[in-house]
Amino acid sequence: MFQQFSLNHVYFMLTGLGWTIGLAAIALIGGSIAGSVLTLMRVSANPVLSRIAQVYIFVVQGTPLLVTLFIAYFGSTYLGFTVAPLTAIAVAFSFYAAAFLGDIWRGAIQSVPVGQREGAHALGLSGADTMRHIIIPQAIRIATPPTVGFFVQLIKNTSLASVVGIVELTRTAQIVSNATFKPLEVYLTAALFYFLVCFPITLFSRRLEKRLSV
Amino acid sequence: MMRFVKGLVLAAAATAALSSATLAQATNTLDEIVQRGKIVVGISLSTPPYGMTDANLQPAGFDVAIANLIARDLGVELEILDQVSQARIPNLTSNKVDIVISSLGITAERAKAIMYTNAIYVDEQMIIAPTSAAIASLEDLVGKRVGVTRSTTNDTIITDKAIEGTNIQRFEDDAATNQALFSGQVDAIVSGVAAANAINKETDQFQRKFAVRQSPMGIGVRRGDFDLHQWLNTEIMLLWNSGEIQAAQQEWLGIVNEELPRF
The missing domain is CATH 3.40.190.10 (Periplasmic binding protein-like II)
Structure with missing residues (x-):
């Protein structure tokens, strides 16, 4: 009854890898947009906005992504509307990533020395111009390593998508491992696929850091 | 902080009240399935020999065989939704699938959340x-x-x-x-x-x-879906009489039950 672990299975896992890459793209784009909004709220001079962002970060960082995903997918039905699996994933991952990126990016912005802001003010730059031309370019350099670290983590977290019925890389590995009863070989192959996706991102981050520090 | 926690508790209570209201809505899944010409069945494809994939990576196994027989007799197309075992009951209660055939053992605890048909395998x-x-x-x-x-x-x-x-x-x-x-x-x-x-x-x-x-393992149906529940029980009786359940048990599980409990 059990099959040999073959190239056929590896092809099947490649279709799972396609889903994983797609999900990662959704998570990174959605998370970056939501994270930018949250960062701006967090560093804003308006105490109400800043407080809302703080409470949001506090709640979402303290909840496992799996639970967020469960609520987004199954919970929405109880509120009277049906969401597609991909919508639930986009919402849950964006909300989750926003809470982390919001804090990472706030930290980066606030760690730019105060003198920079004061200098820009003395030169007569407006608040928005100071942010755009002085603070953010310097903050990006500080934020790159933790942001990339978080992105890589987020890519691996897409394995949770199987709970909403998406057959991504980890789920294909589970299915193949249960058809072949060769978990070691199958999961090592899956690990290799994840590495092939994550490693170039880490390399790119190194290069970006070098370029920005010159 | 306390006020915040209180707010969370209130929100949770409101969601729970709302959810039971939504679930109480009478739906007729049987008519829906026939009208749309397709039945969506939740099966875990990582639970051999119940749900698995064959050499061509197509769904196979005992649960898949039963799902095929049901779709054939309903005269509709079969769509299989692969699910992890923790998602079996949530998928059903939140309308993501019509029925669950996923090596679903019958327990009193689960029967509070979903209805079971008569057993298809013990x-x-x-x-x-x-x-x-x-x-x-x-x-x-x-x-x-x-x-x-x-x-x-x-x-x-x-x-x-x-x-x-x-x-x-x-x-x-x-x-x-x-x-x-x-x-x-x-x-x-x-x-x-x-x-x-x-x-x-x-x-x-x-x-x-x-x-x-x-x-004993049964097919999971949403609570209140009595028409579909009754149709499935009729179908299980017919498939047992025609020997098709026994054939599927022999093919995938290697043993055949002498009889199946009916309740």
Whole structure:
């Protein structure tokens, strides 16, 4: 009854890898947009906005992504509307990533020395111009390593998508491992696929850091 | 902080009230299935030999065979939604699937959340251990590591029956549980007949030690879906009389039940 672990299975896992890459793209784009909004709220001079962002970060960082995903997918039905699996994933991952990126990016912005802001003010730059031309370019350099670290983590977290019925890389590995009863070989192959996706991102981050520090 | 927590509790209570209101809505899934010409069945494809993939990576197994017979007799197309075992009941209660055929053991606890049809298979949950191990009863498991797949009735039964001092270790799926036994990470596992047969085909180093309990499996239907529930019970009776359930049991599980409990 059990099959040999073959190239056929590896092809099947490649279709799972396609889903994983797609999900990662959704998570990174959605998370970056939501994270930018949250960062701006967090560093804003308006105490109400800043407080809302703080409470949001506090709640979402303290909840496992799996639970967020469960609520987004199954919970929405109880509120009277049906969401597609991909919508639930986009919402849950964006909300989750926003809470982390919001804090990472706030930290980066606030760690730019105060003198920079004061200098820009003395030169007569407006608040928005100071942010755009002085603070953010310097903050990006500080934020790159933790942001990339978080992105890589987020890519691996897409394995949770199987709970909403998406057959991504980890789920294909589970299915193949249960058809072949060769978990070691199958999961090592899956690990290799994840590495092939994550490693170039880490390399790119190194290069970006070098370029920005010159 | 307290006010915030209070707010959360209120929100949770409101959601719960709202959800029971939504669920109370009468729906007729049977008519819906016939109208749309398609039945969506939740099956876990990582639970051989119930749900798995064949050499061409198409869905196969006992649950898939039963789903095909049901779709054939309803005269509709079959759509299989692969699901992890923890998602089996949420998928059903939140309308993601029409029915669940996913080696779903019948328990009183689950029957509070969903309705079961009559049984389609009665499995025997047993302890499997290395042939050389002297294990004959639950007492012999004290101080030993016992592996089981989480969110299954195998897990429920051993958690319930194990004598204090038994070290239960839970794994994600059957492949991981079996691998734990093969590699000596655990001293014994709790498993069904079919899984035991599968292990015996691979090696004779492990054997069935003793049965813990009989476990009937049914098809899961949403609470209140009485028309569909009744149609499925009729279908199960017809498939049993025509011998098609027995043939599927023989093909995938290697044993045929003498009779199926009806309730």
